[in-house]
Amino acid sequence: MLNTALKYFLAVVNAGSLTVAAQKLHVAPSAVSRMIKKLEDKHQTSLFDRHARGMVLTEAGELLAAYARRAYLESERAHAEIRDLSYIGQKLIKLSANQAFGRELLPRAIGEFRKIEPQVSFELNVLQSSEINRRVRKGEDDIGLSYNLSPPEGVHIQYARRMPVFAVMSPDHALATRPTLSMRDIADWPVALMGPGSTIRFIVDLCCMHEKIKLNIALTSNNQGAIQNFCRDWGIISFSGDLTVLESLESDKLVAIPMTNDELRQRTLHIQTLSGRELPLSAERFVQRVIHHIDTSYEGKRLQQLAWPLANDPSS
Structure with a gap:
């Protein structure tokens, strides 16, 4: 679990405003301000630039925010896996994908996965590639599927495959x-x-x-x-x-x-996750299900006939 200072810090990062963050945390703005000051004193640097438009992260703040997001997601993963031991409640996997995958591929993969693990639910956002990359980098989605001309930055590439037009x-x-x-x-x-x-x-x-x-x-x-x-x-x-x-x-x-x-x-499919994060076991199993679904699609007669020099190339 995140300590209070990091929890308040992330709330300000997400809200872009100390006052709004305090409202969401149901605490006084002065309490949030004290925690931010505590972190800045600890690291001996400013974490935010204060502007009329709100609180903007400094370079040091960006580094701490990346750490805090990973720590938060790791805490959630541990909580979910402890909960899974007794099969209580539902697990949620958050996805973002281009329309190319959100229309047919992912609904099929989700349906097949839920036959095996019906306790898992999904949230799917259909977006453009740059927004998918941003959401995965910020930890807003667990998994992103997108078409790109070069590997998306700041994320871990779980799978890549050249996908011609x-x-x-x-x-x-x-x-x-x-x-x-x-x-x-x-x-x-x-x-x-x-x-x-x-x-x-x-x-x-x-x-x-x-x-x-x-x-x-x-x-x-x-x-x-x-x-x-x-x-x-x-x-x-x-x-x-x-x-x-x-x-x-x-x-x-x-x-x-x-x-x-x-x-x-020249276009490549990338499946991406947050760098440095260990996915919850259910999310990792779903990634492998999607990869299996893609690979077996090209083993079938229809797509085998259509394939134009395709290669599973995680380094692309």
Whole structure:
């Protein structure tokens, strides 16, 4: 359990304000201020810069905050595992992931996991990669799954796998029988794209810039489900990883054609956790379940046919 000084310190870090932190702790602001002063005296340095907009961590404060978060999570892990010995209460695993994984992969993995450990519950946030990395670094989520062009910083990479981009379309599309496609092959056909800010939109735009191609954009959306339905029902082409549309591939509602452009083979799936933290046993078992689910997906006939030089490469 965190001592009182660290508990109050973390409350100020999370609230960004001494007064707000005191309200949440149900104590007087002077009590919180004394604890912060105690820590600053102990470490002989300032932990916060005081601004009109609130309390901002100094470099030393950032280091102490990282330690305090790990200590808090370790305390929670120990409490949960002691509680598990008597199977009392529920365990909660907090996840954040790109839409690519939040739509099909994680619901499947969660469902399978809860068949074995029904006492475990989950909280899933669907976010962009930078926010996933921030939440895992700050200890707000236990596990993050994201697509990245380079390894996310400040976290422990549990698993990495190169995940190329495919052209996705209905089976009756004129290009659906092609073994591979280039961006030039697609240039004259209407496409649906994710909105700016997503990793896949960035690399599609980068590819088009290198090829000096302007796509015929019929739809831009931040919702993968809307894009998939639009492709399936109206003969539009989209771009995604094959895991993202696994259910539609298995039911032959969509096909995924490998792309030959180098830019579209640079994206990597990373499963990340907080550096220096030992996960609760239930969370560690879930990570292994997700990894197993991904690996076995590529052992199946459908994704084995689609795979474009994929490698399980934790160092990528």
